[in-house]
Amino acid sequence: MHRFLALTLLTLLSATAALSQVPLAPASTVKETLDIGTSTSEIAITSDFRGADLTVFGALNGVDDLLLQIGQYDIVVTLEGPKDLATVRKKERVFGIWMNTRALTFDHVPESYSMASTRDLDTVIGRPQSLSDLGVGIDYMALSPTGNVGNGTGLTEFRDAFRRLKVSSGLYQRDLSGVRFISSSLFRATLRLPANVPDGVHMVKAYLFKSGDFVTQRSLPLRVTKTGLEQSITDAAHQTPFLYGVFCVFLAVVTGWGASVMFRKD
């Protein structure tokens, strides 16, 4: 399947190569497009899941050959996990004991985030404005607080703490050389999914930048599902919680009673 994809992309590529040989076309009129495909559309979390790699293939169409050769095109591929509320809490010492005293909740933040790029974006893309406009990258993603923010002091502090904690837990990752050109306009990105990746619908997004300016983007959904017994247990616990609880008790009664029967001396 990989090979088939690569072949298709190569065919596309040769077509565009022919097009771009048309001389004197002003660079501004060339409209680049981007196509992507993933190695799989579904990732299963089994009981021995230790994380997985996701390979994203992509092709650039309608690129300016000269700019491509001098490396003016940059690609960023991200994998955003399902979005949810995230609360950051800060501890302070109260009567000698460390307790949570301040909290800030961010709305609509991805639970996991993996990013791969052709190069270090901050140095290459001279204008981080385009990154923060798009909300691409761990440092630039939108973290908007909800509820009572107070006077807004410490917002930066809480945002930084959130990013740092997510990176240290492995849920947020970046690979500054994770996108490689395998031919002049065909690229491959490798994204790492951590062992604690949340289940749900993730989004693969690819962004194309030309000389630091955003050109176009494509996205594809990726399902991450818990499989087998794990999935059934999670479903049962959340969809029929009462029955699940009753079953837990039943299991305990059977285990306790069974043991007393098995080990009875007489």
Added chain:
Amino acid sequence: MTVYLPIAELSVNIFIILGMGAAVGFLSGMFGVGGGFLITPLLIFYNIPPVVAVATGANQVVASSISGAITHFRRGTLDMKLGTVLLGGGLAGATVGIWIFSWLRSVGQLDLFISLLYVIFLSTVGGLMLWESVRALRRAARNEKVTLKRPGHHSWVHRLPMKMRFKKSKIYLSIIPVIALGFSIGILTSVMGVGGGFIMVPAMIYLLRIPTNVVVGTSLFQIIFVTAYTTIVQAATNYSVDIVLAFILMVAGVVGAQYGVRVGQKLRGEQLRALLALLVLAVGIRLAIALVVTPTDLYSVSIRGFAN
């Protein structure tokens, strides 16, 4: 070998969980305690979210208490009427406890509250047990006869109204302190994930003056229903009972308990109690240190209430 815990949402080493369950089961068999007050802190030390540790601990106590309760039921050392009154208080307490639990969780103070409660209870109970067993050891060394104080005379508890006759226990007692005791234990069950026998048994003997022979059986009767109820309500409101974790703990626990009982019958009581007291104190101190020592990170992130 790792196993994925679907509710705690993390992978753990199955042998560590089995070891924990077996060790606590062994101790609970040896000393005749439920073991919930050791299981929950151990799970927290092993990075299981306290929300899951408490709810799963309650589930585990159901399994570890059931065989004892069956034995007492067969022997007839169980006061069903007294147990039912206790249970009434217990169910109400557990319900209130779940409210407190959910509220603390929503304001981000649950972990601290659980740790504080454990520090208070473990250090108090451990300290008292140690003091008592050291005294007993010294008495034994001096070859003194152990004189049991007969809890004969009446206290304020016996002047309360709404008295009821409990035939099996051969006492005539106000139901107010019984319900109050059941209620407090119920709160502890849902907030701490313990059966509460380590508090209920002494309270029944020394406070309510209930004859010792029915105390353990009756408390087990109350514990089973309150922990079962707590498990179901925790599952229904907080989705925090991890059946995989609970099952591993149960299986290891009930097997460990059988061997614990056999060893316990051969060893001397005072030394055993001193050992258990030291262990309880050690767990309490470990939790207390975690509260006082500057954390490596002052910040924490939680999504839908679970820390990650």
